[in-house]
Amino acid sequence: MDLMRGPGRPGRVGLIRRRLLDRMAASLDGGAVVLCAPCGFGKTTLLDQYASLMAQPVAWLVAGPRHVEPHGFTVDLVRRLRQARPDLPDTSDLEELLAADSGPVLLVIDDAHCLGGTPAEAVLERLLVMMPEWLQVAVATRHTPGINLTRHELSGVEVITSEQLRFRLWETAQLLDEVYREPLPPSDLAALDRHTGGWPAGIHLYHLSTRGRALPQRRAAVAALDGRASVTRSYLARNILADLPGPLRDFLIRTSVFDTLTAARCDRLLGGDSSWRHLAELERRQAFTTGDGCGGYRYHQAMRCHLLASLVEDLGHEAARAWHRRAAELLREDDALAEAARAYVRADDWAMARAMLERIGVDIVVDELEPWRELFPDALLADDPWLLLAEGRHLLAQGRLRPAVRCLERAAGLFSDEAGRAHCHRSIATARIWLPGPSRGFGEWSAWLRAATQRHPGLIAAQAERLGGDRGRLVRAVAGLLAGSPDGERPVPDGDSEPGGPVASALRLCRSVRDVATGRLPTGTVLAELAGDLAPRLPWLARMARLAATVTGTEPDVKAARHIAEECVRDDDDWGAAIAIGVGLWLALRTGTVQPDTDRYVAEDLVARCRRLDAAVLEAWARALEVRVLAADDADDLTEAAQSAAAFCRKAGVPGAVALIEAVRRPETVPVPVVRAAVAPAPAEPARNAVSVWCLGGFRMERADGPLRWDAVKPRVRALLRLLALHSPGAVHREVLAEALWPAASPRVAAHSLHVALSSLRQFLDPGAPRGRCRWLEREGEAYRLVLPGGGRTDVAVLREAMRAAAACGTDAPHAAGLQRAVLQAYGGDLLPEDGAAEWVVAERDRLRRATAEAAVTLARIELRNGSPAAAASAAGRAVAVDRYHDAAWRLLVEALDRQGAHAAARDAQTRYQSVLAELGIASPVAAGRRRPVRA
Numbered sequence: 055m056d057l058m059r060g061p062g063r064p065g066r067v068g069l070i071r072r073r074l075l076d077r078m079a080a081s082l083d084g085g086a087v088v089l090c091a092p093c094g095f096g097k098t099t100l101l102d103q104y105a106s107l108m109a110q111p112v113a114w115l116v117a118g119p120r121h122v123e124p125h126g127f128t129v130d131l132v133r134r135l136r137q138a139r140p141d142l143p144d145t146s147d148l149e150e151l152l153a154a155d156s157g158p159v160l161l162v163i164d165d166a167h168c169l170g171g172t173p174a175e176a177v178l179e180r181l182l183v184m185m186p187e188w189l190q191v192a193v194a195t196r197h198t199p200g201i202n203l204t205r206h207e208l209s210g211v212e213v214i215t216s217e218q219l220r221f222r223l224w225e226t227a228q229l230l231d232e233v234y235r236e237p238l239p240p241s242d243l244a245a246l247d248r249h250t251g252g253w254p255a256g257i258h259l260y261h262l263s264t265r266g267r268a269l270p271q272r273r274a275a276v277a278a279l280d281g282r283a284s285v286t287r288s289y290l291a292r293n294i295l296a297d298l299p300g301p302l303r304d305f306l307i308r309t310s311v312f313d314t315l316t317a318a319r320c321d322r323l324l325g326g327d328s329s330w331r332h333l334a335e336l337e338r339r340q341a342f343t344t345g346d347g348c349g350g351y352r353y354h355q356a357m358r359c360h361l362l363a364s365l366v367e368d369l370g371h372e373a374a375r376a377w378h379r380r381a382a383e384l385l386r387e388d389d390a391l392a393e394a395a396r397a398y399v400r401a402d403d404w405a406m407a408r409a410m411l412e413r414i415g416v417d418i419v420v421d422e423l424e425p426w427r428e429l430f431p432d433a434l435l436a437d438d439p440w441l442l443l444a445e446g447r448h449l450l451a452q453g454r455l456r457p458a459v460r461c462l463e464r465a466a467g468l469f470s471d472e473a474g475r476a477h478c479h480r481s482i483a484t485a486r487i488w489l490p491g492p493s494r495g496f497g498e499w500s501a502w503l504r505a506a507t508q509r510h511p512g513l514i515a516a517q518a519e520r521l522g523g524d525r526g527r528l529v530r531a532v533a534g535l536l537a538g539s540p541d542g543e544r545p546v547p548d549g550d551s552e553p554g555g556p557v558a559s560a561l562r563l564c565r566s567v568r569d570v571a572t573g574r575l576p577t578g579t580v581l582a583e584l585a586g587d588l589a590p591r592l593p594w595l596a597r598m599a600r601l602a603a604t605v606t607g608t609e610p611d612v613k614a615a616r617h618i619a620e621e622c623v624r625d626d627d628d629w630g631a632a633i634a635i636g637v638g639l640w641l642a643l644r645t646g647t648v649q650p651d652t653d654r655y656v657a658e659d660l661v662a663r664c665r666r667l668d669a670a671v672l673e674a675w676a677r678a679l680e681v682r683v684l685a686a687d688d689a690d691d692l693t694e695a696a697q698s699a700a701a702f703c704r705k706a707g708v709p710g711a712v713a714l715i716e717a718v719r720r721p722e723t724v725p726v727p728v729v730r731a732a733v734a735p736a737p738a739e740p741a742r743n744a745v746s747v748w749c750l751g752g753f754r755m756e757r758a759d760g761p762l763r764w765d766a767v768k769p770r771v772r773a774l775l776r777l778l779a780l781h782s783p784g785a786v787h788r789e790v791l792a793e794a795l796w797p798a799a800s801p802r803v804a805a806h807s808l809h810v811a812l813s814s815l816r817q818f819l820d821p822g823a824p825r826g827r828c829r830w831l832e833r834e835g836e837a838y839r840l841v842l843p844g845g846g847r848t849d850v851a852v853l854r855e856a857m858r859a860a861a862a863c864g865t866d867a868p869h870a871a872g873l874q875r876a877v878l879q880a881y882g883g884d885l886l887p888e889d890g891a892a893e894w895v896v897a898e899r900d901r902l903r904r905a906t907a908e909a910a911v912t913l914a915r916i917e918l919r920n921g922s923p924a925a926a927a928s929a930a931g932r933a934v935a936v937d938r939y940h941d942a943a944w945r946l947l948v949e950a951l952d953r954q955g956a957h958a959a960a961r962d963a964q965t966r967y968q969s970v971l972a973e974l975g976i977a978s979p980v981a982a983g984r985r986r987p988v989r990a
Contacts, residue, residue, distance in 0.1 A: 068099050069229045072965060077214065078104050078192070082160075085210020086182055086191040090198060092340045092354075093293045094255025095219040097194040101162050104192070107972045110158035113138035117168040127174040131181070135159060148177070149184065156188045166195040175200050183207045198338045216340065216354075220252030224585055234261050238269075239621065240597065242276045249279040251355035259286050279359070290360045294341055305332045306341070306353070307368060310361035311381035311400070313393045315351040322384055362400075375401045382406065411438055439468035443478055450485055453594035453627035459485050488629065490668035499525040499557075503532055507669040510707030511536035524557045531564040536671050538710010559588055559595055567602045594630060597622070601634050604641060608935070609751070609883070612641045632663045632672055639679045643686065646751050646849075646882040650687030657683045674703040678711040685718045687756070688746070692718070747779050747848040750902075751883025755779070770795055770807070771814045776886055777894060778831075778840035782848050785837035794894035812838065850902075853880040857905055865916060874913035878932055881906040907937035914946045923954035938970060 078100070081087040089097040105112040113134040121127040128148050135151060136142050138159050145151055169175045178193070179201045185191060193199075203211055221229065226247055231237040238246065250256035260279070264272045295303050309320050309329075320329035333351050336343040342357035353361065366374045382397035395410035442465035449458035459482055466478035487504045499521060506514040506529065515533035518526050585599035601618050604611035619634035621627075639657060642648040657680035664673035677699035684692045696715050703711040748754040753776050773795055778786060792804035799807065812831065819830040832839045842848070860873040885899040910933035917926035927950035933943035944967040951960035 068096070068103075069225060069233050070103060070969070071096075071100065071225065072962070074100055074214070074218065075104055075107065076961070076965060077218070081212040081214075082190040082192065085208075085212070086185065086193065088199060088203075088211060088213045089192070089194045089219065090196075090213055090340065091216035091219050092196055092342050094253060094258075094289065095216050096254040097219065098164055099254075100219070101164065101192055101194055105160055105162060107968060108160055110160055110190075111138035112160045112162060114162045115164070117163060117165045117174075119168065121169060122172040122174055124173045124177050127169070127177050131161075131177075135161065148181065152181070152184050152186050152189070156186075158188050158190070160190045160192065162192050162194075164194045166193045166199070167197040170195070170197050170200055179208075182211060196340050198340065216344070219254070221247075221250075221254055221257060222252065223247045226252070226257055229257065230261070234265075236261070236265070236272065238272065238276065240593070240600070242273050244593075245276050246279070249276070249355060249359065253354065253356045255289060256286060256356045259289060286356065287360050287363070290357060294357070298339070298341060302332060302335065302341075305329070306336070306357075307361050307364050308377070310353060310358050310365060311378050311397060312385070313352070313396065314390075315353070316349055319384060319388065323381060379403055386410070408438065411440055414440065439465045439474055442468065443474070443481070446478070447481055450481060451591075451593055452625065453597070453622070453630045454625060455485050455488055455628065457626060459489075490666065499529065502529045506533040506536055507667075507671050509670060511671055512707060512709070524561055528557055528561050528564065531561065535564070535567070536675075537708060538713065556592055556595065559592055563588075563595060563599050563602065566599070567605070594627065597627070597630055598633070601630075601637055604637065609645055609647055612638060612645055612647055615641055628663070628667060632660065632667060632669070632676075635660045635663070636672070636676060636679060639683065643679070643682050646748065648683060648686050650683055650689075650756070653683050654680070654687065654689075670702075670706040671708055674699075674706040674708040674711040675714075677702055678714040681715050681718060747782075747842065748882065749776065749779055749848055749850045749886055750853065750881060751887070753779070753886055753888060767818055768811075768814065771811050771818065773889065773892075774808075774811045774815055775819075775840070776889065778838065779848050780850060780886065780895065780898065782840040782842065782851060785832075785834050785839040787837045789836070790894075791838065794892070797893075849880065849882060850885065853877065853902065853906075856880045857909070860909060860912075865912060871913055871916045871920075874909045874916065874929075877906060877909035878913065878929070881936070903936055907933045907940045907943060910936065911940065911943050911946060914943070914950060918946070918950060918953070923950045926950035927954060927956070927959075939974070944970070 078087050089100065091097060105114070115130055115134045117127075121130060129146060132146055132148055132151055136144070138161075139156050142151055142156055143154050163178070166178065169178060178199075182191060182201070183205070201208070203213065223243060227237070227240075227243055230243070246257065246260060250260070260275065264275045267275075295306070298306070305320075305324075308324060309315055311323075312319060315333060317330035317333060320333070321327055333343070333345070337345050337351065342354035343351055344354070345351050365377065369377060378397050378401035382394045382401060382403070385391075385394035385397055391410050391414050395407050395414060398404075398407040398410060442461055446458050446462035446465055449461055462478045462482045462485070466475050466482070469475045469478065484500060487501055502514060502518055502521065511533040515530045515537065518529040518533065520526075521529055585596045585603065588596035588599060597618060601615060604615045604618075615634055615638035619631055619638055622630035622634050635656065639648070639653060639660065642653060657676065660676040661673055661680060664670075664676045681692070681696045681699050684695055689695070696718055700712055700715045703709075703715065746754075746756045755775070774791065777791065777794060788805070788808060792799075792801070792808045795811070796804040796807050816828040816831055820828045829843055830841055832841050856873070856876040856879075860870075860877050863870050863873050881902070885902055886895050889895045910929045914926040914929035914933065917923070917929060927947060930943050930947035930950055933940055934947055937943065944963065947963045948960050948967065951957075951963055
């Protein structure tokens with residue numbers, strides 16, 4: 055990749071932020087982009103990431119003091135452009151250079167605030183006006199540019215502000231998990247986001263101060279974030295406040311007592327008349343100050359915490375409390391009672407704070423509870439009815455039903471007025487809908503959802519036709535999922551519910567789940583973003599969105615789902631725990647990682663949980679999953695359990711669960727791709743000798759009477775068994791075995807070690823068998839073969855047979871697609887991942903991976919040819935998951951998504967494809983061939 059690095063250009067680091075990179079790409083297609091935000095918002099990092107993904111050369115210029123004169127700035131601009139494109143004319147005249155014809159170039163001008171108010175800024179404006187078709191310009195600045203961006207010639211210039219650059223909650227979670235490798239629980243993530251306001255540098259400074267510490271210490275550090283951390287304060291003082299004139303800095307500190315600032319309010323506090331000038335200048339300087347366009351301003355949360363701490367340092371504790379009290383009086387006069395209450399709390403005036411709370415009333419319930427929780431002492435939180443009501447509704451939004459009811463009942467007992475008690479009783483009634491007990495009728499829309507968890511969800515969906523708008527759509531969507539038909543009508547909000555409210559948000563979640571489950575979206579990225587959006591307002595829905603993001607079905611997804619289940623159990627979220635445990639079991643079955651000896655008890659516990667919730671529909675799914683786990687274990691009571699579970703599921707009216715159980719008897723139609731290596735034992739063999747062997751996705755070996763215990767077996771003996779299983783039913787020569795397992799030993803020592811290992815393996819597999827009569831190991835001359843009693847086969851043998859059948863068929867036969875699907879079903883993951891880079895496994899592992907990816911590509915082509923773009927996208931997505939460097943798979947994925955109308959998903963796939971090409975140092979054909987339309 056042809057990149058020209060300039061002075062000060064960093065390497066590519068941090069989280070790859072796709073939403074911003076896509077926005078920049080769209081902006082630069084039609085003009086230029088200006089990143090305008092205070093320091094620490096990741097402008098330079100984002101520009102570097104974008105430049106690294108582009109195919110064209112990059113000219114990078116970092117503005118500094120020597121560029122304030124037009125000549126010096128122009129000379130450096132021309133030099134950087136000519137370094138990137140040597141074919142440009144050898145001239146020092148910028149206009150002549152821009153008039154020339156050239157190939158595409160990206161020009162990055164970093165630290166452009168150094169040009170603000172200087173003659174060189176006019177050169178920058180002229181550059182943007184004269185920008186030719188071959189040039190893209192990206193500018194990063196801390197201050198609002200003095201350029202007249204309203205000019206018609208600059209209509210193609212887009213400004214990306216700090217609001218767009220700040221980290222969303224889901225991005226913070228990705229950063230901590232994928233980059234820093236130190237994740238936080240969702241509640242602490244929300245607190246970190248609240249304290250930092252998504253400021254990237256603030257999140258990074260938190261990481262630096264807690265790096266390497268245990269999780270309890272990192273959680274405590276989040277709870278202690280109050281603006282007094284020395285590293286954060288030093289950063290803000292050095293990079294923001296040091297550049298401000300003294301009067302402006304004092305203005306910041308003194309007015310930080312307000313949540314929302316207006317010029318009139320600040321003038322009354324300070325006793326002056328110049329506040330409007332100060333506020334406008336702070337916004338122009340991007341000094342962590344943003345205006346709402348209506349005369350109101352806010353300080354960024356991280357800056358405000360620092361300013362409040364500085365206020366105490368400047369005035370002392372007593373004078374700072376008096377200053378907060380003065381601000382509270384002004385706010386009370388303005389009838390800003392909620393803000394006044396918070397100011398009185400900071401002033402330690404608890405009597406006036408209580409008086410404000412009594413006047414605010416239900417506004418506390420509507421407002422987010424978190425700002426109040428951190429300000430008030432526990433005694434006040436426990437005694438004030440409005441705060442208790444807000445706390446109860448907050449617990450309800452987290453799915454903690456029983457604690458919520460207790461809190462709400464306590465609040466109802468403390469209220470002296472009927473209006474407050476009525477609010478409590480309505481919330482209690484909502485919570486009790488989801489507690490065990492008979493159906494409460496259909497008076498409220500949530501009662502319809504509850505009924506769908508208790509009986510015949512398909513009938514509930516049909517009856518819900520009389521519910522209009524979004525509520526009816528939501529009931530039908532959830533009931534359809536519970537019945538096992540996720541491909542029904544896509545719920546699209548029609549605007550009759552509150553935007554961003556629980557109904558509209560739940561509809562968004564259902565739509566995203568269906569899109570991922572039915573192949574309209576290849577990954578759960580959109581679900582992760584949705585979880586971040588919902589976390590501050592609807593924590594339980596956010597948790598379900600995080601859980602739904604695991605439906606892509608990889609082994610890390612299994613761990614993520616079970617982690618969410620543990621989180622639900624810890625937080626007393628009974629419904630969330632039942633759903634998360636069920637999803638974790640389903641994913642384990644789907645990925646072939648189920649552990650029958652332990653997951654059987656997990657399934658039994660899940661059935662009991664759903665019964666305690668009085669949710670017969672969920673219990674039906676839990677029983678179906680229990681049958682699937684028993685099938686994976688070849689349990690003796692499988693038939694009886696399957697019959698009993700199927701009868702229960704039919705009585706509950708859950709056809710999807712019935713189909714999952716009946717698929718045990720018809721493995722070719724099982725929707726959960728678990729490869730069964732065992733077959734029915736021959737009549738002459740004892741039942742205990744039926745065996746299952748898995749080599750794909752991790753080695754496992756089980757008999758009908760339980761899993762084989764490896765505790766006393768030496769590692770080399772285990773490796774010998776895995777090597778023999780890899781080649782079963784074929785034989786392996788003893789020299790091959792010795793060379794693979796003891797490559798550094800002499801032939802004599804290796805032969806002796808192999809003899810000892812074979813003896814140990816015979817004793818382990820068939821203890822008590824007479825010498826030379828082991829039924830598991832056969833010797834053929836100088837070779838050894840692993841024999842599975844009862845005619846069983848390993849999953850590798852099943853996969854190879856499926857590949858041979860698919861290769862012999864061709865792509866035009868009527869059953870070609872079915873044979874390719876059989877290959878995908880048989881592939882359970884990388885071959886023997888526990889053996890790492892061992893020479894005897896690497897080549898075969900790569901061969902099977904490539905062959906499986908090729909089968910998925912072939913299936914995608916067949917589905918496209920047959921007019922099934924959704925199925926083609928699913929197959930191409932599987933190919934990409936198996937081999938992310940398969941070029942044809944990426945192209946087919948983009949084409950299939952485009953054909954089915956999922957244009958946003960196609961764009962996301964194209965972006966990820968370009969990222970893979972950039973990683974390999976290959977120019978993207980789309981990026982390289984891109985041109986902006988010619989301007990009139």
